[in-house]
Amino acid sequence: MTRTKYRTYLFLFAFLAGVVSSLPARPVQAQVLTDTVLHQTILKALDNIYNSDFAEADVYIRQLRSRYPQHPAGPMLRAMQLYWQHIPLKDNKVATAQYGQACEQALTLAKKRLDKDADDPEGVFFALTAHSYLALKYHNDDELMKAVNEARRAYSYMKQGFELTEKNPEFYFTTGLYNYYVERYPMENPIVKPMMWFFKSGNMPLGLRQMEAATRRATFTRHETAYYLANIYLQHESAPTRASAWLKPLTERFPDNPVFLMRYTESLLLNGQYDEAARLMPRLKAMPRAFLNVPIQLFEGLLAEKEARNDRDAGTHYQAALRHTFVMPYTKEYHAMAYAGLARIAARANNSSLAKTYYSKALGISEYKSLQREAKAFK
Structure with missing residues (x-):
């Protein structure tokens, strides 16, 4: 493989990993929509996965695999269950192996369908x-x-999906996500621009409209589309108010989902809604998930700095957040935010050199446009 193609595929991987890393796409299509039992069983499994009731989800997944052994929904849901249950999955070798096996099983069954009809949605x-x-x-x-x-x-399958949105609205999610990121990614990473000839051109406003259409018209990808829209508004568009509008319904429907609650709390803090964010902290602290250590300390730091105006307490929490290892892709940005918080504290203490050091560390890992602007603006 040439260096150019290699780097092009690295971009492609970065995009596709983003599609599944935070919230794996929900399995669905024609048979699912015409078979009421299959449809309802998948929905129940998904709702339980999203709400962290993995034992109950397993009951429905077993039913699927028993009643529909030739359908890829069963093993794909199993992979999704493992992913959510063991965040970060890579730290659990047994779960990782089971995840890989489930993916391979789903792929085998999907290809059997494509052998019969290459255009089967x-x-x-x-x-x-x-x-x-x-x-x-x-x-x-x-x-x-x-x-x-x-x-x-x-x-190659994603490109087929571009032509299938009208046949099945679930493809509005992947098509919209592609249309947005294939334009956004090279804007933020100019080094890949020479390789973008390989990819079909996108359209960011169209991509956002397509994802919004998925939240209205799709059955199975509705919730993850809302999550991705929120992520776009937080990371790329610097619009936490719009992010909150998508995240609040998710936390209400799935109150035990730690990722949804974490991101909703973040959006409130970034929007200056400190009282509302503070009210969510006990719920977040009660969730027994190790990856929440970083956001809990960061959020406490932001509340101390922004609301209580207590730089000493804020600095203690920011340092505590940095002592915990971040989990990709969920909590890496929170390390950048902690460094930025320490930079602001140093700047208020008239320690410009230390502030610059912390902002430099923040820039080294941050993907949020708003934080990057803050760090670059400091002189």
Whole structure:
């Protein structure tokens, strides 16, 4: 593989990993929509996965795999369950192996459907999802070339999905996400611009409209589309108010989902709604998930700094956040925010040199445009 193609596929992997890393796409398509039992069983499994009731989700997944052994929904849901249950998945070797097996099983069943009909929307969707899940696994296992190869295979199915949005509204999610990021990514990473000839052009406003259409018209990808819209408004558009509008309903429907609650609390803090954010902190602290250590300390630091105006307490919390290892992709940005908080504290203490050091560390890991602007503006 040439260097140019290699770097192009690295971009492709980065995009596809983003599709599944935070919130794996929900399995769905034609048979699901015409078979009421299958449809309802998948919905119940998904709702339980999203609400962290993994034992109950397992009951429905077993029913699916028993009643529909040739359908890829069962193993794909199993992979999704493992992903959510063991954040970060890469730290659990047994769960990682089971995840890989479930992805391979789903892919085999999806390809059987495509062997009968190469344009079968259900086969296309599950093949896209399975290859994307496998790309993520290989990336986590530090097998980069395997990850790139899986991403390349996934892209071929993604392109088929571009033509299937009217046949099945679930494709509004992946198509809209692609249309947004294929334009946004090179804007923020100019080094990849020469390689973008490989990809079909996108349209960011259209991508956002397509994702919004998915939240209205899709059945199974509705919630993850809302989550991704919130992420876009937080990370790229610097619009926490709009992010909150998408995240609040998710936390109400799935009150035990730690990721949804974490991101909603973040959006409130970034929007200056400190009282509302403070009211959510006891719920967040009560969730027994180790990856929440970083955001809990960061959020306490932001409340101390922004609301209580207590730099000493804020600095203690920011340092505590940095002592915990961040989990990709969920809490890496929170380390950047902690460094930025320490930089602001140093600046108020007239320690410009230390502030610059902290802002430099923040810039080294931050992906949020608002934080990058803050760090670059400091002189």
